Amino acid sequence: VNFLTRSIVQKEIEHALKKETGSKFKVKINSFWGTNIAQGEFGNSTALSKNFSHDKISAQKLYLETICPYNKISYKNDKLNFDSNIVLKFSAEMNEKNLSEMLKQQVQILDDKIVFKVKVSALGIKTTFNVSAGLEVVDNKIQLCNIKLNGTSLKASKYMYIFNNLTNFKVDLDKNTKAYIKIDNVKINNSIVNITGYTLIPHS
Numbered sequence: 367v368n369f370l371t372r373s374i375v376q377k378e379i380e381h382a383l384k385k386e387t388g389s390k391f392k393v394k395i396n397s398f399w400g401t402n403i404a405q406g407e408f409g410n411s412t413a414l415s416k417n418f419s420h421d422k423i424s425a426q427k428l429y430l431e432t433i434c435p436y437n438k439i440s441y442k443n444d445k446l447n448f449d450s451n452i453v454l455k456f457s458a459e460m461n462e463k464n465l466s467e468m469l470k471q472q473v474q475i476l477d478d479k480i481v482f483k484v485k486v487s488a489l490g491i492k493t494t495f496n497v498s499a500g501l502e503v504v505d506n507k508i509q510l511c512n513i514k515l516n517g518t519s520l521k522a523s524k525y526m527y528i529f530n531n532l533t534n535f536k537v538d539l540d541k542n543t544k545a546y547i548k549i550d551n552v553k554i555n556n557s558i559v560n561i562t563g564y565t566l567i568p569h570s
Contacts, residue, residue: 371403372395372403375395375406375408375441376393376394376395377393378441378446379391379393379413379439379441379446380392380393380413382441382446383413383415385444387415387418387420388419388420389415389417389418389420389428390415390416391413391414391415392413392414392415393411393412393413394411394412394413395410396409396410396411396412397409397410405438405440406438406439406440406441406449407436407437407438408437408438409432409435409436409437410431410432410435411431411432411437412429412430412431412432413429413430414427414428414429414430415427415428418458419467422468423458423468424460424463424464424465424468425458425459425460425464426459426460426461426463426464426558427457427458427459428456428457428458428459429456429457429458430454430455430456430565431454431455431456432452432453432454433453433454433455433564434450434451434452434453436450437452439452447570448568448569448570449569449570450569451566451567451568451569452566452567453564453565453566453567454564454565454566454567455562455563455564456562456563456564456565457560457561457562458560458562459558459559459560460558460559460560460561461475461557461558461559462474462475462557464559465480469482471483475554475557475559476498478554478555479499479500479512479554480498480499480500480501480554480559481496481497481498482497483495483496483497484497495515495516496515496516497510497513497515498513498514498517499511499512499513499514500512500554501552501554501559502552503549503551503552506549507549508549508552508561544567544568545566545567546565546566546568547563547564547565548563548564548565548566549561549562549563550563550564551563
């Protein structure tokens with residue numbers, strides 16, 4: 367009975383996530399409270415989406431995992447309700463294609479830098495600059511750092527923010543609650559930008 371009930375709950379959550387984000391998720395409930403899973407009570411669970419795309423955010427992989435020992439949800443009339451606060455840790459992997467879609471221009475990932483072009487028009491003269499930069503998290507924003515413009519290091523551009531939508535990213539889950547994101551770290555490794563952090567889904 368628990369196996370069947372768990373499968374039903376997993377499918378209901380997958381359906382709700384697909385409805386909200388437009389992206390497919392594979393949900394797995396790894397621990398639960400006896401027969402209480404039928405009431406939506408569970409412990410550890412994970413969700414994985416490949417080729418995630420929602421609200422101007424694109425990722426080749428998005429992984430979510432609950433970190434609280436007790437979580438409770440209910441699903442009625444095609445509506446997902448959160449009967450407890452749910453805290454998840456997340457990891458998002460973005461490749462060149464994902465970054466290009468988000469920044470609406472061609473982006474390359476070389477070593478620990480992202481590389482792209484900036485076009486500037488002044489006094490009727492159009493100039494294209496080659497930008498090379500790393501990424502860092504400051505005040506819950508992902509921003510450029512160690513910027514080089516045509517090979518010359520720039521300090522003034524240190525505070526040029528990108529991906530601000532990540533900070534302001536709020537998911538309206540069936541319009542009954544909102545999920546908030548806290549960005550913890552960003553790294554570039556093996557041509558992949560990896561972003562980690564936490565998200566809070568308040569009790570609804």
